[in-house]
Amino acid sequence: MDNKKVLIVVPVYNEEDRIEATINGLKKVHLIDEILIIDDGSTDNTVDIVKRLNVNLISLPQNRGKGYAMRKAIKEMEYDYIGFIDGDLGESSFEVKKLIEPVLLNEVDFTIAKFPKPSANTTVKGGFGLVKKLAKWGVYYYTGNKMDTSLSGQRVYKGEIMESIKYIPDGYGIEIAMTIQALKGGYRYKEVPVNMTHRYTDRSIKGFIHRGKQFISILKALTVLFFRR
Numbered sequence: 001m002d003n004k005k006v007l008i009v010v011p012v013y014n015e016e017d018r019i020e021a022t023i024n025g026l027k028k029v030h031l032i033d034e035i036l037i038i039d040d041g042s043t044d045n046t047v048d049i050v051k052r053l054n055v056n057l058i059s060l061p062q063n064r065g066k067g068y069a070m071r072k073a074i075k076e077m078e079y080d081y082i083g084f085i086d087g088d089l090g091e092s093s094f095e096v097k098k099l100i101e102p103v104l105l106n107e108v109d110f111t112i113a114k115f116p117k118p119s120a121n122t123t124v125k126g127g128f129g130l131v132k133k134l135a136k137w138g139v140y141y142y143t144g145n146k147m148d149t150s151l152s153g154q155r156v157y158k159g160e161i162m163e164s165i166k167y168i169p170d171g172y173g174i175e176i177a178m179t180i181q182a183l184k185g186g187y188r189y190k191e192v193p194v195n196m197t198h199r200y201t202d203r204s205i206k207g208f209i210h211r212g213k214q215f216i217s218i219l220k221a222l223t224v225l226f227f228r229r
Contacts (some may be wrong), residue, residue, distance in 0.1 A: 002215065004080040004081065004104070005033045005034065005078065005080045005081070006031055006032050006033045006034075006080070006081045006082075006083070006100060006104070007032075007033065007034045007036060007073070007077055007078075007079035007081070007082050007196070008026055008029075008032050008034070008035050008036070008082075008083045008084075008085060008096065008206040009036045009038060009073040009077075009082065009083065009084050009085075010022065010026075010035070010036070010037045010038070010084075010085055010086070010087050011025075011038045011040055011066050011069035011070055011071065011073075011084070011086075011087070012037060012038070012039055012040065012042065012046055012050075012087035013039070013040040013041065013042055013046075013063060013066075013087075013091060014038060014042045014043060014044045014046060015042070015046050015087035015088055016042075016044040016046045016049055017042075017089050018087060018088045018090050018199070019037070019046055019049055019050060020049055020053060020090070021090040021091050021093075022085070022087050022088070022089050022090055022091075022093045023037070023050070023053050023055055023090060023093075023094035024050045024053075024091060025089065025090065025091040025094040025095075026085075026093050026094070026096065028094050029094060029096060029097045029099060029100070030099045031101070031104065031221070032096075032100070034056060034077075034079075035055040035056065036055070036056045036057075036058065036073055037050045037055055037056070037057045037058070037087075038057075038058045038060070038069040038070070038072060038073060038169060039057065039058070039059045039060060039061050040060050040063050040065070040066065040068070040069045041061065041062040041063035041064065046087075047059050054168050058072060058073075060072075064170060064189050065169075065170035065171040065172075066153075066170075066171065066172060066174055067168055067169045067170040067171055067172075067173065067174035067177075068170040070084060070168065071168040071170075071174075071176055074162050074165075074168065079159050080158075080159045081100070081103055081156060081157065081158060081159055082156070082157055082159055082162060083096060083099060083100060083106065083154075083155065083156035083157070084153060084154070084155055084156075085153065085154045086153040086154065086198055087155070088198045088199040089197065089198050090196060090197065090198075092194075092196040092197045092198075093193070093196070094115070094127050095194040095195055095196045096113075096154065096156070096194075098111075098113075098191055098192050098193075098194055099111040099112075099113055099154065099155065099156040099194070100156050102190055103156050103157070103158060105160070107190070108155060108188040108189055109157070109158050109161060109182070109187035109188045109189065109192040110155060110157040110158065110182055110187060110188075110189050110190075111155060111156050111190050111191075111192050112133050112147075112149040112150070112152050112154070112155045112189065112190075112191050112192070113149065113152045113154035113155065113188065113191075113192060113194045113196060114148065114149050114152070114191045114192060114194065115149075115152070115194065115197075115198075116193070116194075116195060123189055130211070130215060131151070131214045131215050131218065132151060133210050134215060134218055134222075135149070135150045135151045135176050135220065136150065136216055138150070138176055138180065138181060138218065138222045139176070139180060139188065141222075142180045142183075142184065142222075142225060143180060143183040143184055145183055147179070147191065148191060149191045150175065150176055150179045150180075151175055151176065151214075151218075152175065153175060154194070154196060155175070155178075157182070158187075161185065161187055164181065164182070164185045164187075165177075165178055165181045165182065165185075166228075167221075167224060167225065167228060168183070169183065169211070169217065169220065169224070170215045171220075172213060172217035172218065172219040173217040173219075173221025173222075174221075175217045175218055176218050176221050176222065177221045177224075179223065180225055181225075
């Protein structure tokens with residue numbers, strides 16, 4: 001583990017309300033060597049907030065998609081281990097430590113965060129699970145693995161895995177595409193329980209539009225992977 005660089009990448013879009021807390025949580029993790037925020041064309045005060053927090057920042061002039069932002073880090077940065085987290089985790093971003101440790105110890109080649117199940121007492125209802133079902137089916141179809149966390153944006157990889165991943169879509173299909181390619185490459189993984197919390201997508205019109213975009217992006221990624229076999 002000596003002299004091995006751990007890079008944590010946070011792709012963000014309009015996260016002015018949570019990005020400072022997310023960064024502060026990451027700063028408490030001594031295993032992290034570099035924190036990189038990639039702002040994907042935010043129109044709020046996200047960039048101004050990040051600039052005063054003493055972390056590295058790449059600011060894209062326009063919104064290009066989560067996958068595009070992540071690909072920029074994968075291709076242009078130097079690292080031995082690379083992790084990704086969402087910008088809305090707040091202080092719970094500290095839990096990324098649980099994802100880093102098994103990879104540094106060579107127990108597995110990559111880890112994915114497994115969030116706690118929503119409380120039975122919550123009054124906010126999510127979607128109907130179509131996006132998750134599609135993702136779970138896609139992973140099983142291509143790899144034979146039954147995975148619950150293939151959509152999680154919180155994950156840590158050995159750097160060598162990035163060299164084997166050839167297809168990185170621009171949009172929300174990024175996680176499913178990376179998961180399938182890593183598994184097909186024979187890399188070992190672990191779904192790690194974490195106590196992370198993030199913004200909840202409810203059953204509002206905005207929520208359904210968001211999930212619709214996710215569904216289309218994931219379906220597109222699975223289709224592309226089919227023809228790239």
